[in-house]
Amino acid sequence: MAREKMHSQITDESQSAFRRYQRLIVGSTRLGYTLKYELIVAIGSLAPGALGLWLRQKLYRRLLMRAGRGVFFGAGVTLRHPCKVAVGNHVVVADGCLLDARGDSNRGIRLGDNVILGDRATLRCKDGDIVIGNNVGIGLNSSLSAVGGNVLELADEVMIGPYAYLGGASYHHDRLDIPISHQGQDLKGGIKVGYGAWIGARAVIMDGVTIGRDAIVATNAVVNKDVPDYAIVAGVPARVLRTRRAEPVQAEVESPDPPIRLGCGGPSDPMPVLVQE
Ligand SMILES: CC(C)(COP(=O)(O)OP(=O)(O)OC[C@H]1O[C@@H](n2cnc3c(N)ncnc32)[C@H](O)[C@@H]1OP(=O)(O)O)[C@@H](O)C(=O)NCCC(=O)NCCS
DSSP: OOOHHHHHHHOOOOOOOHHIIIIISOOOOOOHHHHHHHHHHHHHHHHOOOHHHHHHHHTTTTTTEOOSOEEEOOOOOESSSSEEEEEEOEEEOOOOOOOOOOOEEEEEEEHHHHHHHOOTOOOEEEEEEEEEEEOOOTTTOOOEEEEOEEEEEETTTEEEOOTTEEOEEOOOOOOOOSSSGGEEEEEOOEEEOOOOEOOOOTTTEEEEEEEEETTTTOOOOOOOSOOOEEEEEEEETTTEEEEESSSSSHHHHHSSSOOOOBSOOTTTTSOOBOOOO
């Protein structure tokens, strides 16, 4: 169970505190990499203002699996398991963000080109993967969570407003003789958000949901079922208000839509590409 596993990783006294820190935070038990992580994080968190931005741009890329050109890390950014984080070109990770690629067998976090993470946005893997396409904006204080082998995918051109929450998992809760926290997670595979979709402020998207391309999720909606392409949904639970496309067949003939592409890039892009089912 992920919760117990995480807890024991922190409290397991059969391992030294240093080893637990390496496994939970650094993502490597190699001493050389750990010292590099410590040094870079210490230097990167010292300097304020433009000097800090410049230092982190030069230094943090040395910890990541891959970092493209023109990547900015704001003040107070936390990196966990950075060796499983790959970011494209012209990515902005604003102040206070968390990139946590934690997990024993996961691939971690992939960000495409021109991605902006607003202040204090958190991308958190607990043995899951988060894959974000190109030209994606994630609002301040929004949180994306991929647990237990789930994959959370945002296609290109997706916008997410502030304080949204995507992912996580439910717990099994059939038994009354043991606490819910001991009954295990009820995983549904993760979330897909299609090309060009817009998720409003404070919306919650639950595990297992697919949001169609160019769909809109209204502010404060709780989405627990798939949302069709071009639909606008609102409410708790979210219901379709209307569709944005009145004549789908005619519109497609006259003006072909760009292809749906989930993931980070095209054939020549070294970033991994997700396959649309
Ligand atoms: C979904 C949204 C785009 C709809 O905008 P719209 O097309 O102009 O629709 P309207 O405001 O005319 O509302 C249409 C109906 O939906 C209802 N509605 C709109 N937003 C709603 C919401 N968040 N929850 C519940 N119902 C909502 C309206 O009350 C109205 O109902 P009615 O026809 O019974 O009066 C807009 O309401 C919204 O939520 N935008 C997100 C804003 C945001 O989060 N910004 C953060 C920065 S990214």
